[in-house]
Amino acid sequence: MPKQIVVIDDEKIVCNMVQRILTQEGYEVETFTDSTQALNRIREKEFDLVITDLKMENIDGMDILKEVNQLYPEAKVIMLTAYATLDAAIDAIRERIFDFFPKPVKIEELKKSVKKALGS
Amino acid sequence: MTIRMRIIIAAIIQAAIICVISIFGYLSFNTILSKLRTIEIIDDLNISLLEIRKSEKNYFLYSDVNALKEVVGRGKEIDKVVQSSKKEILKGLGPKTYNVLGTNLSKYLELAQKVISTGKTPPHFGEEFRTLGHELTRLSEVLLKRERTDVNNRIQNSIFMLIISLSAVFLFQLVVWQYFFHFIIKELAIMGNLIQMASQGKLHEVAKQTISPKNELDDAIKALADMARELEKREAVLLQSEKLASLGILISGVAHELGNPLNNISLMAQGYLSLYDILGDGEKKNFMADILTQTDRISKIINNLLDFSRQKKQELIEIEPGNLIEKSITLVSNQLKITNVKLHKYIEPDLRPIYVDAPQIEQVLVNLFINAIQAMPEGGDLTVNVGQEVENGYLIIKVKDTGLGISKEDLLHIFDPFFTTKGTKGTGLGLSVSYGIIRQHHGDIAVESEEGKGTTFTLKIPIYQPKEKEEDAQADRSH
Numbered sequence: 001m002p003k004q005i006v007v008i009d010d011e012k013i014v015c016n017m018v019q020r021i022l023t024q025e026g027y028e029v030e031t032f033t034d035s036t037q038a039l040n041r042i043r044e045k046e047f048d049l050v051i052t053d054l055k056m057e058n059i060d061g062m063d064i065l066k067e068v069n070q071l072y073p074e075a076k077v078i079m080l081t082a083y084a085t086l087d088a089a090i091d092a093i094r095e096r097i098f099d100f101f102p103k104p105v106k107i108e109e110l111k112k113s114v115k116k117a118l119g120s
Numbered sequence: 121m122t123i124r125m126r127i128i129i130a131a132i133i134q135a136a137i138i139c140v141i142s143i144f145g146y147l148s149f150n151t152i153l154s155k156l157r158t159i160e161i162i163d164d165l166n167i168s169l170l171e172i173r174k175s176e177k178n179y180f181l182y183s184d185v186n187a188l189k190e191v192v193g194r195g196k197e198i199d200k201v202v203q204s205s206k207k208e209i210l211k212g213l214g215p216k217t218y219n220v221l222g223t224n225l226s227k228y229l230e231l232a233q234k235v236i237s238t239g240k241t242p243p244h245f246g247e248e249f250r251t252l253g254h255e256l257t258r259l260s261e262v263l264l265k266r267e268r269t270d271v272n273n274r275i276q277n278s279i280f281m282l283i284i285s286l287s288a289v290f291l292f293q294l295v296v297w298q299y300f301f302h303f304i305i306k307e308l309a310i311m312g313n314l315i316q317m318a319s320q321g322k323l324h325e326v327a328k329q330t331i332s333p334k335n336e337l338d339d340a341i342k343a344l345a346d347m348a349r350e351l352e353k354r355e356a357v358l359l360q361s362e363k364l365a366s367l368g369i370l371i372s373g374v375a376h377e378l379g380n381p382l383n384n385i386s387l388m389a390q391g392y393l394s395l396y397d398i399l400g401d402g403e404k405k406n407f408m409a410d411i412l413t414q415t416d417r418i419s420k421i422i423n424n425l426l427d428f429s430r431q432k433k434q435e436l437i438e439i440e441p442g443n444l445i446e447k448s449i450t451l452v453s454n455q456l457k458i459t460n461v462k463l464h465k466y467i468e469p470d471l472r473p474i475y476v477d478a479p480q481i482e483q484v485l486v487n488l489f490i491n492a493i494q495a496m497p498e499g500g501d502l503t504v505n506v507g508q509e510v511e512n513g514y515l516i517i518k519v520k521d522t523g524l525g526i527s528k529e530d531l532l533h534i535f536d537p538f539f540t541t542k543g544t545k546g547t548g549l550g551l552s553v554s555y556g557i558i559r560q561h562h563g564d565i566a567v568e569s570e571e572g573k574g575t576t577f578t579l580k581i582p583i584y585q586p587k588e589k590e591e592d593a594q595a596d597r598s599h
Contacts, residue, residue: 010380013384013387013410014383014387020391020395021391021394021395082383083376083379103382104382104383104386105383105386106386106390107391107394108390
């Protein structure tokens, strides 16, 4: 069974591209531009990997990270952000983040990181 | 002609009038004084003559020669006086009467002398002697009376002239001061009007005054207009520098805001390259179209910022308040994202338009938003409430934060230039400039704050009344 990934970003293009690339790599990918809907979905279904933006309209990336860590200790979280500050990175590391990508994201690096996270 | 020259001329004319009056007064009193001296002499003469007549009477009563001798003795003294005071007596009697007086006196004394030396009284002596004596006393009395009347007349004339000249001086003063008051008050009114306009922030109106100075007050008016022009320039510089300070804060937000579209372009391009072989023509086209959309987004962000930073000539336009507020919020939207500040906006529908310098009001709003965001370092709620008081004719914008609040003491100085609670991070000009802008728009800005709870700024901006604008324009033309 393919690994389950969820991508959450306000930006539709990010969702679409990441989905496209990772589907190509053989993963099953769901996307959400609304973080509230995404969190509801996460509560219903366990994903192996959550790729989320940090700053979002409703619920932000840190809240999603905390919730995922609480619900699914096995799941990994990769964070993407255009607001990459050292403070944000440190906060994320404290909350057991797997990887942290400042935007613009390099697809090859993201692919590598995903592969590493999912151990495949 | 300068006011100084006018005052000098008026003073010279007045001094000249007073000099003429003084000279006239001096001459007139001098004459009176000399007349009084004459009267004294004539009075003495008169008394002496009366004494002689008394001796004459004694002679006729007692036929005493000694009495006649007394007559001659006194008569010689009188003759001496008549000779020595010839000038004064001449003035009073004229040469003809003076000669009559002299002749009569000599004849009178001769007669007496003859009687003394001969011891005989010639025929008709008594009658002739008495007639001469009588004539002498009559003359001296006439003389005395005439001189007294003359002095009286002169004194009366002097008093009359004095009253007339004092009245003339008073009238002259009245006219001169009336002229100066009218002239100076007229110019002061112009100046007062300009100062009032300046104090209301209508520097532009004051700066428009062109006047070719003819006097000191014109100089002052011109200096006022020059000052307004200079202040206007400084104000523009101040406004711009304060805007640039706001821009410095906005720029970090904008840099982040650019991150998303840049990331999108980068992702699309990378995807395009790595998926090139499997993408259909239509998909390739879509990729490129998406990239273009993202570059447009970047342009928009940059243009927004450039638009805000640009120094513009003041220009009043009719504008929907909703648009203005949305535009200002856009400028700080990323600041909100970075700082975990949640924005709540309530904009009443059907807001009446306002007639303002849009970039300036935008600057005020951005400034208030930045202040609010900075007051909430740990995040919080920024509430923007926009409504209107149609009956009072005001648009009301409330900007409320849940930040640190401002102490009562600081609240007193919050709109003072260079006052800041942000230490070296603030210029202390933001609110002072905002205050200036709002006052210039005939609006008001007020603040309420509670330490630890937050601060609310309330802006009042007049609603656009088209009629008023026409009246203003008419008033402008008539100026």
